[in-house]
Amino acid sequence: MTHHCTKFSGHWKIIVWDEECFQGRRHEFTSAPGHPSWAPWVGYEHSAYQGQQFVLERGEYPRWDAWSGSNAYHIERMTSFRPIACANHRESRMSIYERENFLGRKGELSDDYPSLQAMGWCNNEVGSFRVQSGAWVCYQYPGYRGFQYIVECDRHSGEYKHWREWGSHAQTFQVQSIRRIQQ
Amino acid sequence: MTHHCTKFSGHWKIIVWDEECFQGRRHEFTSAPGHPSWAPWVGYEHSAYQGQQFVLERGEYPRWDAWSGSNAYHIERMTSFRPIACANHRESRMSIYERENFLGRKGELSDDYPSLQAMGWCNNEVGSFRVQSGAWVCYQYPGYRGFQYIVECDRHSGEYKHWREWGSHAQTFQVQSIRRIQQ
Numbered sequence A, B: 001m002t003h004h005c006t007k008f009s010g011h012w013k014i015i016v017w018d019e020e021c022f023q024g025r026r027h028e029f030t031s032a033p034g035h036p037s038w039a040p041w042v043g044y045e046h047s048a049y050q051g052q053q054f055v056l057e058r059g060e061y062p063r064w065d066a067w068s069g070s071n072a073y074h075i076e077r078m079t080s081f082r083p084i085a086c087a088n089h090r091e092s093r094m095s096i097y098e099r100e101n102f103l104g105r106k107g108e109l110s111d112d113y114p115s116l117q118a119m120g121w122c123n124n125e126v127g128s129f130r131v132q133s134g135a136w137v138c139y140q141y142p143g144y145r146g147f148q149y150i151v152e153c154d155r156h157s158g159e160y161k162h163w164r165e166w167g168s169h170a171q172t173f174q175v176q177s178i179r180r181i182q183q
Helices: none
Strands: A002-008 A011-019 A023-030 A041-046 A050-056 A059-061 A080-083 A093-099 A103-109 A128-133 A135-141 A145-152 A177-180 B002-008 B011-019 B023-030 B041-046 B050-056 B059-061 B080-083 B093-099 B103-109 B128-133 B135-141 B145-152 B177-180
Touching (some): A050 A145, A128 A145, B128 B145
Antiparallel strands (some): A002 A059, A011 A023, A041 A050, A041 A080, A093 A103, B002 B059, B041 B050, B041 B080, B093 B103, B093 B128, B135 B177
16 A cells, blocks of 8 residues: 655645555545644554554655554555644643653653653653643654654543553553654 | 664763674774764664665664664664764754755755655655755655665765765655754
């Protein structure tokens, strides 16, 4: 399956193809009108927004290696999609906690962090997240690689107390880079 | 081969292991002292800084899928490394051009761009780069995925006139996301 995200008369759409390199059957999905901030999408491995998560910002994704974060197992087709509600880029705010249930050391994020450790975070894990504003994508490895976990202020009341709540496919708290999802 | 980047008595080092998950023989490489801005490294597929390029910011990379940008072919071992000289995060500046040799439409970058198209760039290619300040990593796909190309103001006089000069492994001008390499 291949994808192309584009803007269309004020709202955003995603066009998907059954086969690689924009071949095969073509389908269009459009976000609800009246939500100009809905630019990026998230695609899921399974139906009903389950399984591995993939951020899809505007652009072309000709095959699986364009959306998968070089994970240990390949997802050649996504099965469900939804648009992501982002905040204004400069107003995104999130707190990260050393331990689950918002315990332990706390960090405040308002920028992109390709290496949490380089920014002073003490280890390669995050125990819990509280999203005050915007939508973020957290990655297993530095440099925005590995499994992706989307966390949003509009879902779960912005509270992610344990890796089970952000759907960690590594089944660990390992998170080494975090960035805002841009409109 | 696995990697771990850490800070050590004022300068930065990279520790590499022969085998996955920090097993096997261990080697340490240290950046020249007196360069506190030298935090991240770049690893290469081949010796003498040739072949696929991988940005290594501070953190843990237990196996190939942690550093490879989910490319079509896996690089299980890197063969050469060098530290990257970054600018202050807020002072990074780069111009991108629609066509090779700094021709065509021009864009000015001073931030991170997970989707150049979402930021107003007209297509999925960049013809040439001129780096005024800092070090940047350009990616084949949106969201910092696919082949990685490191461009720096301290190399090539900051001028990259054609994809051959930034070592495009796609052998095309395809670049859909760009970010600063952070200290």
